[in-house]
Amino acid sequence: MRDATQLANDYIALWNERDLARRRDMLAAGWTTDATYVDPLMRGAGASEISALIDAVHARFPDFKFALDGKIDGHGDHVRFSWKLGAQNMEAPIKGTDFVVRDGDRIKAVTGFLDKVPAAA
């Protein structure tokens, strides 16, 4: 089974994946079919909706990439990690923390919180 670190790395790779077909494969392999995602700005359930949320972030921030920020923490079915979103060679303007509930090897629910947002956002 994926440990918390691998799960978090796979999760960030999904959010950075711009190819729709590869994103579908990643969602099919690592998320339950009815997986949910919710944060203060958006929500979705199932691979199509979650993939569309990721597309929307790419459309809004075409030059930005996600990266893990700090330590990854997990116990039982629960994983917590923080991330940052920004362009290369700049201080990331957006940061957040995500809480994942897993069902065995698959992500079944993600709840996200924002830790840093641009003043203009």
Place this chain on the structure above:
Amino acid sequence: MRDATQLANDYIALWNERDLARRRDMLAAGWTTDATYVDPLMRGAGASEISALIDAVHARFPDFKFALDGKIDGHGDHVRFSWKLGAQNMEAPIKGTDFVVRDGDRIKAVTGFLDKVPAAA
């Protein structure tokens, strides 16, 4: 309905309440009957088990109190806040972050993570 700040304050007050009857009242008023709590060290479901977890913390740390630490953050049914546990006039040796899922006005699930633990713990 309680806002995120009130919910977090009530939650901390519950964890500091040493009177069993008052804790039962607080759990009956503010938590669902099947509410769950899980962190890296302990888990429980329902008022009796959750109250027993709180008792166990009081037994282990008789001079310590919980306090909120930093900002309280909520969206939709989700609330996040950090806390510290320690004695008066000392740097808190234990810190954590809790994620709450609410069902209307009541807490239905808490997932806790530890941010700081004593080296000897």
